[in-house]
Amino acid sequence: IGAGAMGVAAVWTLIMLAKPVIDGVKESLAALHTPDSEKGKHRMDIDMSIQSIAMVFSVTVVGLLGIFYAFVSPEGLPVSENLTFTFVGVGVAVLMGFFVAAACAYMAGLVGTSSSPISGIGILAIIVASLVMYALCSSFGIFSMPGGEKFATATAIFTTSIIMAIACISNDNMQDLKTGYLVGATPWRQQVALLLGCVVGALVIAPVLNLLYEAYGFPGALPRPDMDPSQALAAPQAALMTTIAQGIFSSTLAWDYIYIGLGLGVVLVVVDQLLKRNTRNLCLPPLAVGMGIYLPPSVQTPLVVGAVLGYFLRKHMKAKYGEEEAKAGFRRGTLFASGLIVGESIVGVVLAGVIVASVTNGGSEAPLAIVGKDFAGTAEYLGLAVFVLALLVFSKIVLGSKKA
Structure with a gap:
């Protein structure tokens, strides 16, 4: 579909x-x-x-x-x-x-x-x-x-x-x-x-x-x-x-x-x-809807969370500081998000190099592991906690201060 x-x-x-x-x-x-x-x-x-x-x-x-x-x-x-x-x-x-x-x-x-x-x-x-x-x-x-x-x-x-x-x-x-x-x-x-x-x-x-x-x-x-x-x-x-x-x-x-x-x-x-x-600002991009249908929830969830968070942060900044500061906050958020994407990509490639080097030399496929597979359930909650912490840091960077 x-x-x-x-x-x-x-x-x-x-x-x-x-x-x-x-x-x-x-x-x-x-x-x-x-x-x-x-x-x-x-x-x-x-x-x-x-x-x-x-x-x-x-x-x-x-x-x-x-x-x-x-x-x-x-x-x-x-x-x-x-x-x-x-x-x-x-x-x-x-x-x-x-x-x-x-x-x-x-x-x-x-x-x-x-x-x-x-x-x-x-x-x-x-x-x-x-x-x-x-x-x-x-x-x-x-x-x-x-x-x-x-x-x-x-x-x-x-x-x-x-x-x-x-x-x-x-x-x-x-x-x-x-x-x-x-x-x-x-x-x-x-x-x-x-x-x-x-x-x-x-x-x-x-x-x-x-x-x-x-x-x-x-x-x-x-x-x-x-x-x-x-x-x-x-x-x-x-x-x-x-x-x-x-x-x-x-x-x-x-x-x-x-x-x-x-x-x-x-x-x-x-x-x-x-x-x-x-209307002045409303649209429904067909490509975006089509992508939303077939992309898995694991990919879409951060997009939805980011969109909702961005909406409330921008609304708050417009009410408190005005349109210009809201735009500035939006730019700060975009730059920070871009840095996260690039950083995650670079770390992923570095980790891939470590894994391939380990496997090539007869080692484990998880050479940096410090816990066993039974830790998976706890890791899910830790990951969620880190994600929430990242949202708080993100919000602080976007909101900044009027002086800044």
Whole structure:
């Protein structure tokens, strides 16, 4: 149901962005015919040349073709079928990626990365990629081979991962370019730096993800048979995409629920538009509702607690100090929350390194444990106490003082 609702929301977002996307493409094409003297009027108007962009695009596509071929070739299919999967998969990723990048980048530039429809786009991407791969696999008789369904699922997810990478990178880059515009940066210098950032990120992210996999595992994919599945790192969006792909290839996807979600998505879009037109501050983002349906309670609970806490803190500050101090408190809270997220992520990676080093040398999977498994019940209450303490610290930082 959540997938259906998010699919409708993503399509609606793309429809709403159609005009600005088309205008952006027209401006880019017009820049090709603009004399250099016109382009060089001010350094803040100088982007990377179209020729440079075309070169980067060509290198990227060639790299994708090589990676995709390396991904499908171990299955032992004929070369012609491997090439077909490669060109079709990369073609789907590039075509969808073009529109996805435009939509995500536009939203990031307009209101920020938090409002970008990446989750909904991921749902659309996995459905499109799965249907395309289903047609290919059926025509080549892949499903009659041992492991054919797994191959089709993996290929669809691999295609979707390329589309998602395009969406995330465009999201992040446009946010950076918007910030650069606000502070007076030179666009082409930023763009070169962002390209270098993509290369460095690609070199860093894969080993870190592999480290996390070796230390904790993911739901349905544990590196060692004796690992506790309950301790695996949650990946609800990835799990949802896998479920959709497997459902399409095995013909077991509950389409009735998808249709319910589609209907719900239409209702949510209509209600959201009515609220925006007839009220000042009320809205009902369809993507947010769709995410709320499928994300597990363990992920949603902190969001709900934070929203309620933020509402009361802001109301208190507005009544006591005024609107400006309430905004300042909101900024302090955002910065503090961002620090908690980044700090937790860094500590998680460090702990993963310690665990993997211990396991590699024949040690325990819990090298830092100071209590046994029978302490689990007490740990739950201690964790709750720490969470409440964190809320109090958070509130104190947000409220601050008028002098501060």
